[in-house]
Amino acid sequence: MSEATLQPGTLYLVPTPLDFGIASLDPAPLDQLLPGDTVATASRLTHWITENAKSTRAFLKRVDQISPLAAPIQAQQITELARATHKKGDHRPDAQTDAAARALLQPALDGHDIGLVSEAGMPAIADPGSSVVRTAHAMAVPVTPLAGPVSLMLALAASGMNGQSFAFVGYVPQEPAERAKRLHELERLATQSGQTQILIETPYRNTALLEALVKTLHPDTRLAICCGLSLPGQVCRSGTVRQWRAPAFQAKALPLALPSVFLIGR
Amino acid sequence: MSEATLQPGTLYLVPTPLDFGIASLDPAPLDQLLPGDTVATASRLTHWITENAKSTRAFLKRVDQISPLAAPIQAQQITELARATHKKGDHRPDAQTDAAARALLQPALDGHDIGLVSEAGMPAIADPGSSVVRTAHAMAVPVTPLAGPVSLMLALAASGMNGQSFAFVGYVPQEPAERAKRLHELERLATQSGQTQILIETPYRNTALLEALVKTLHPDTRLAICCGLSLPGQVCRSGTVRQWRAPAFQAKALPLALPSVFLIGR
Numbered sequence: 001m002s003e004a005t006l007q008p009g010t011l012y013l014v015p016t017p018l019d020f021g022i023a024s025l026d027p028a029p030l031d032q033l034l035p036g037d038t039v040a041t042a043s044r045l046t047h048w049i050t051e052n053a054k055s056t057r058a059f060l061k062r063v064d065q066i067s068p069l070a071a072p073i074q075a076q077q078i079t080e081l082a083r084a085t086h087k088k089g090d091h092r093p094d095a096q097t098d099a100a101a102r103a104l105l106q107p108a109l110d111g112h113d114i115g116l117v118s119e120a121g122m123p124a125i126a127d128p129g130s131s132v133v134r135t136a137h138a139m140a141v142p143v144t145p146l147a148g149p150v151s152l153m154l155a156l157a158a159s160g161m162n163g164q165s166f167a168f169v170g171y172v173p174q175e176p177a178e179r180a181k182r183l184h185e186l187e188r189l190a191t192q193s194g195q196t197q198i199l200i201e202t203p204y205r206n207t208a209l210l211e212a213l214v215k216t217l218h219p220d221t222r223l224a225i226c227c228g229l230s231l232p233g234q235v236c237r238s239g240t241v242r243q244w245r246a247p248a249f250q251a252k253a254l255p256l257a258l259p260s261v262f263l264i265g266r
Numbered sequence: 267m268s269e270a271t272l273q274p275g276t277l278y279l280v281p282t283p284l285d286f287g288i289a290s291l292d293p294a295p296l297d298q299l300l301p302g303d304t305v306a307t308a309s310r311l312t313h314w315i316t317e318n319a320k321s322t323r324a325f326l327k328r329v330d331q332i333s334p335l336a337a338p339i340q341a342q343q344i345t346e347l348a349r350a351t352h353k354k355g356d357h358r359p360d361a362q363t364d365a366a367a368r369a370l371l372q373p374a375l376d377g378h379d380i381g382l383v384s385e386a387g388m389p390a391i392a393d394p395g396s397s398v399v400r401t402a403h404a405m406a407v408p409v410t411p412l413a414g415p416v417s418l419m420l421a422l423a424a425s426g427m428n429g430q431s432f433a434f435v436g437y438v439p440q441e442p443a444e445r446a447k448r449l450h451e452l453e454r455l456a457t458q459s460g461q462t463q464i465l466i467e468t469p470y471r472n473t474a475l476l477e478a479l480v481k482t483l484h485p486d487t488r489l490a491i492c493c494g495l496s497l498p499g500q501v502c503r504s505g506t507v508r509q510w511r512a513p514a515f516q517a518k519a520l521p522l523a524l525p526s527v528f529l530i531g532r
Contacts, residue, residue: 013423029302033413036298091428092460093532122419125429134426137490137504145424147299147415147496154411156391157279160400162357163391167433167461194358195433224403230413238403266359 009113011136015148020120030062038146043067045115048078090131101135108141158236159224161265166196196265206256228258275374277402281414286386296328304412309333311381314344356397367401374407424502425490427531432462462531472522494524
């Protein structure tokens with residue numbers, strides 16, 4: 001078969017469990033956390049594009065325990081996304097990012113299937129990777145997403161808030177006055193249009209964000225937080241800000257050191 | 267143990283596969299499509315709140331093939347959400363909806379775990395169920411979401427669009443002038459703020475919506491559609507509207523009869 005007619009490989013978007021970096025946890029067998037199709041597909045791939053090669057090798061060890069890998073880990077091609085690119089987010093099309101993505105996707109033009117992974121959850125959602133997916137489409141490389149946990153959606157369902165209209169807005173500013181302004185803006189969107197607003201924070205700042213939310217928002221606004229989604233000990237709490245301000249509600253300790261998702265609604 | 271000190275049961279949010287209602291498909295074994303934890307938890311529940319009892323019984327038959335049910339299906343309590351309630355969406359708090367949800371959740375106060383399910387995907391996301399979750403929180407019934415496929419997130423990851431900021435907006439109007447107005451509004455949001463806009467349509471109107479999108483949006487706007495997510499034959503296509511207008515791009519047939527997700531971005 002000449003190169004011109006070679007079928008390109010497929011870019012698989014491979015979700016990983018949400019237990020990344022939780023030192024206290026013995027990792028559960030992967031087939032408890034991911035669908036069998038996802039694990040089986042991951043086990044037959046030999047080319048990877050990743051946020052972090054070390055965490056991908058750890059993931060592949062867990063895959064191998066359920067479904068034997070097509071090639072030993074040290075024989076697999078595991079290439080990291082440029083750190084400079086993904087730190088600022090790789091979702092804005094620009095020439096340098098696109099050129100980097102083209103180089104990463106070259107194995108697909110040679111007929112190899114490629115897996116795209118992040119450290120936890122679905123790649124390219126609240127995580128880097130979208131430049132690679134966008135470029136795959138531009139190169140006519142087929143893109144196939146595989147099912148797995150998405151913390152934002154677990155939190156949304158568990159919040160009891162509007163799941164017919166919602167937005168993920170990422171991080172809010174850390175500076176108190178700017179943060180309060182942004183939270184009021186999100187509160188207006190949530191209460192006036194009914195669009196649930198979903199936000200995240202770096203775990204060590206979760207307590208500060210929760211305090212700011214409880215202090216800043218209107219008593220009638222609904223606030224939810226889900227900590228440690230899909231992990232043993234996960235907690236989802238949802239109520240009005242008035243309820244959140246009551247000592248009895250607050251007193252039930254939340255595992256705020258775990259990755260958490262915050263939601264504002266009505 | 268007296269009733270006052272009885273621990274309430276947990277409300278589990280149980281995702282189902284995305285192959286519901288696809289007559290042409292032989293259903294795949296459930297452990298290929300859902301994580302083992304989700305199937306194992308579903309198998310030990312005996313009380314269900316559902317969008318549709320018939321589809322829940324079919325789901326439980328598939329669960330039983332992987333993990334034996336704790337009780338025969340005919341001995342399980344499977345209660346439907348009020349149809350009048352969920353047709354108009356059950357996410358707005360109102361006295362009648364909340365009273366209905368309280369009645370549905372009574373078994374949890376009696377100590378039973380309860381599963382909440384919709385026909386396909388995650389309950390309470392683009393599907394009814396949020397009134398039950400909201401009321402569970404009000405009744406201090408613990409809420410635990412289980413991982414499974416969410417078509418909106420599979421489509422978002424596969425679109426190559428911004429996954430750091432996005433909104434799900436549901437359906438757009440069918441009337442052509444109103445629809446064009448709404449699509450322009452969503453396009454402004456997507457291109458000016460960079461917030462990816464995600465929409466859905468009833469499958470038999472997918473072709474009309476795709477035509478409207480290709481005709482209405484600016485040539486530089488990015489448009490993606492994913493059809494039949496997680497199913498054999500799924501297709502995700504993403505490109506600028508200029509590309510979508512080229513006959514070669516359009517000519518590659520899309521399985522538009524399958525459930526589809528549309529995305530507008532930049």
